[in-house]
Amino acid sequence: LATGGRFEDGTAVLQEGLSQEGGDRRWRARMALALAELYAWAGRWDEAAPALRNGLADTRDPDLSARASLLLGQVEEAAGRFDAAAAAYADAHRRRPAYEIAYAAQLSEALVLGLDAGRADEALALIRAMRRDDKHYPRRADLALAHARLLARAGDDRAAEALFRDVLY
Numbered sequence: 336l337a338t339g340g341r342f343e344d345g346t347a348v349l350q351e352g353l354s355q356e357g358g359d360r361r362w363r364a365r366m367a368l369a370l371a372e373l374y375a376w377a378g379r380w381d382e383a384a385p386a387l388r389n390g391l392a393d394t395r396d397p398d399l400s401a402r403a404s405l406l407l408g409q410v411e412e413a414a415g416r417f418d419a420a421a422a423a424y425a426d427a428h429r430r431r432p433a434y435e436i437a438y439a440a441q442l443s444e445a446l447v448l449g450l451d452a453g454r455a456d457e458a459l460a461l462i463r464a465m466r467r468d469d470k471h472y473p474r475r476a477d478l479a480l481a482h483a484r485l486l487a488r489a490g491d492d493r494a495a496e497a498l499f500r501d502v503l504y
Contacts, residue, residue, distance in 0.1 A: 342377045346370060364393035368403050375406060380414035401432030405440050408447070417452035438474070441465055446481060455489035476502055 336345035349370040353363060367390030374383035387407040394400040404427035411420035424444035428437050441461065449458025462482045465471055471478055483498035 337373055337376065342373050345373050349373065360393045361395075364390045365399075366390075368394065368399070371403070371410075372406065375410050378413075380410050383410045384414070384419075397430050398432045398436060401427045401430040401436045401440065404430065405436060405443070408440070408443055412443075412447055412451070417447050420447045421452055421454070434470070438471065442478070442481060445485065449485040450488050455485065458485050459489065 336342075336348065349366050352358075352366050353370065367386050371383045371386035371390060374380075374386055384407060387403055387410065391400055391403050391407070394403060404423050408420045408423035408427065411417070411423055421444050424440045424447065427440035428444065431437070432440075442465070445458045445461040445465065448454040448461065459482075462478065462485055466475070466478045466482060479498055479502045483495045483502065486492075486498060487495035
């Protein structure tokens with residue numbers, strides 16, 4: 336239903352399934368996450384966030400729960416709740432998911448902290464730690480660009496310009 340663009344029909348099916356008594360907690364959690372994803376696709380942030388939290392409560396798979404936390408961060412960010420977004424991104428990383436999810440969560444946390452939440456010191460500390468971590472070596476240019484953006488937002492124009500030049504040349 337969602338693939339066909341029938342979000343309302345998809346949400347109705349999932350809401351009906353969740354309203355039934357009993358059932359396996361694992362499947363109820365997955366249904367709640369699927370419902371949250373539909374809400375997010377439809378831009379219904381205020382419905383997506385609680386549905387994600389509800390599904391996360393009973394999700395034990397590290398990658399699935401980290402992806403859900405990452406989506407929660409994106410939902411909170413889209414709704415303008417930047418501190419909540421940063422907390423969700425940090426939660427996604429703490430769940431120790433696969434590298435790609437962990438990287439996206441950490442980078443998103445640093446960017447939302449520094450660019451939106453006004454917490455430049457935390458953002459800069461996080462991006463510096465990421466840049467020092469050898470596992471991110473293939474993404475060094477992306478991290479340098481993010482670092483430069485954070486420096487510019489923090490008002491350190493000289494350091495930001497130097498880093499932008501390093502990325503370009």
